[in-house]
Amino acid sequence: MALTVMSEHSLPQIPGIRLASVPAKIKNWERDDLLLVALDEGARVSATFTQNAFCAAPVTVAKEHIKSGTVRALLVNAGNANAATGERGIADARACCEAVATALNIQPSQVLPFSTGVIGEHLPLQRILDGIPQAAEQLRADGWDAAARAIMTTDTKPKTASRTIEVAGEQIRIAGIAKGAGMIQPNMATMLAYVATDAAIAQPLLDTLVQEAVAASFNRISIDGDTSTNDACVLIASGATGQAVDGQSEDFARLKQAIIDVHIELAQAIVKDGEGATKFVTVQVTGAASIQEALRVAFEVGESPLVKTALYASDPNWGRLVMAVGNAGIDGLDAGKVNIFLDDVQVVQDGGRAGSYTEEQGESVFSKPEFTITVDLGRGECQEHIWTCDFSHDYVTINAEYRT
Template identity: 50%
Template sequence: MAVNLAPPAALTPIAGVKWSTVGAAIKSAERDDIAVCWLAENTITAGVFTKNAFAAAPVTVARRHLTAVAPRALLINSGNANAGTGIAGEQDALTLCDQIAVARGFEQAEILPFSTGVIGQALPMTRMAPALSVLCDNDTDAGWLAAARAIMTTDTVPKGTSRRVDLGGGRYCDITGITKGSGMICPNMATMLAFIATDATIAEPDLHQALVMANQASFNSITVDGDTSTNDAAMLSATGQGAAIECNEAGWGAFVAALTGLMQELACAIVRDGEGATRFMDIHIAGAADIDEARAVGFTVAQSPLFKTAAFAGDPNWGRILAAVGRAPIDDLAIDGVDIAIGDVAIVAGGQPRPDYVEAEAAAVMASPEFTIRVGLGRGSAETHVFTSDLSYEYVRINAEYRS
């Protein structure tokens, strides 16, 4: 059961974007598992990808294609990651790109492939190719929500959100995004798969800069289990159907802020839907010497299995937080500058246990489905937020049965 997360009621269509979905029974015959995002001509697309050395075949192809020409279609399948499949997996991805290119009159490089699911298994091409033929013959726009459902794996709900951005001077633009992810979630560019589009007109360098900035505060600031996937990708497309904006304009800050908020909401939706999650937690690190130091401490706490299992139990075993802060990879931490609190319940001040700490008050905070862990380092003014979930019996069950 996702933590305080419901499927989106509606997602704003983006001029210049259409979605098609179809079922190929890749892992299950019960739902659509292939989605194609059709992009209008002259759409600009930027992307960030996993840094895993065993990057999946579709990641390899998508990176290469993205540097060659402007994409016209994004092909996504769930149920099979096409990762760890070697040269044959890359050829399968190219074959599917070719099929769409021929059907729609595109170049092969104008198709970017993406996959998610089980690693180490070949794509079921004999089922996917006929399904793609049906999809390419259907010009109906299935919409963003249908696409969000089609790309799900162990997700329990589809994830998506929209924003309208006031750019000033009576100008507006819309942004809509969907994402998928529930397990194997740890940042190292993005996390799992995300597809975002705006109708704004934005040059590629500016678009890429906006994506990288927003990504750091969103998909690069979450963790469920500390595992970085082989297939991670986050894509941002600007269709050029609406207002033009550049990074030196007054409205640029509003655009980047809205994009960051949208991506952070999507990223947090992944954590809220983390496999077996019963708690959503914001690890707020303040007083760091720099942002890298703040992130190092935040992720050390967020990825501690001892802390995460205590969170599942609702147990304010704050010694596990203190120990994680103390072993974080930062130089010369002076513990007399460290403060720790669970929610608004102060536990440690200046490195010393507070004499007025009442455990029952901290337990009441941790009994909630979501709460904040606050850590002050007393070393500077940098701060950050890392978002994580608890570690439950259900997480073990889901991953023990994942391939069955």
């Protein structure tokens, strides 16, 4: 039932990075569910993590280990989040890192662990420990596509994106994979994303870049600071190709844009594969007094269950749009200055139904698989946008039956 995600293309190899996916039977399924990523010496890694107060054990350990500054491996398991698992959860995550360190002959503090899946159950540790040496033997540069599949949970499709650009006469590659599908309230779905390039980027530049890229992508489908127990986005610069790029150069600006574009493509793929999603909708807010209020209105509209069920029904129930805008808590909002468009069709003019609007026009937009809702607040020059999806019967089915 999910929307077609952009055609699954083969990701490029990123010199300096090898991957392996193996079946560790973390759940009772037949599929790869354990991913090992090995980085050659010299790679730089930066990441953003969940701000949930119950952050999962692997997040606690990964935050600690990334401070080493010399990350050499990532380990990701699907099927079990190792969250709300107390001291034993932390010990389990450390045990995983130790096993990876032994297999790759590095230090445990050079390993970042990640988990996604059911919360509150202990990892099937022995099966993971058994899988790690097996994965270490199978590391390969062309393991990206298999990796995208290994980290899936309720995702119906692997999510990948890539770019290749020329910088100073050399080809630079960017590859990214992501998972995460709970979309009615995106802050509750675990989102994991791994983006890597073979460019050489200095650590401070990389740290800023991952923040900027996440702000422009994954934070447009979720609320800042309101995240699942396990969310993480990791950006890797292997440095295997070319000289370090000067942060002030035009080359860096192009590289940065390409990296952000990969993040946006992955974020949009997550929305399109939203649990039960049948529509991909951009909510654009213009005429706002501030960026902050534009985002607030966009999220109020894009996350309203009443709006999302109307999207599912292809029912241009614009009264629900108006109600959501009114609920955003914007001080002094003048309803009489609000205009709303469905693609090019004006549905609300000066706070009421537009004179030119017909139900048929609205239906023709709402029945499209992709469209844009634009809300003009008529009070300033700022604009922002987010991406959302509709809310269908399948969402309830998927989430009511998740653990069975």
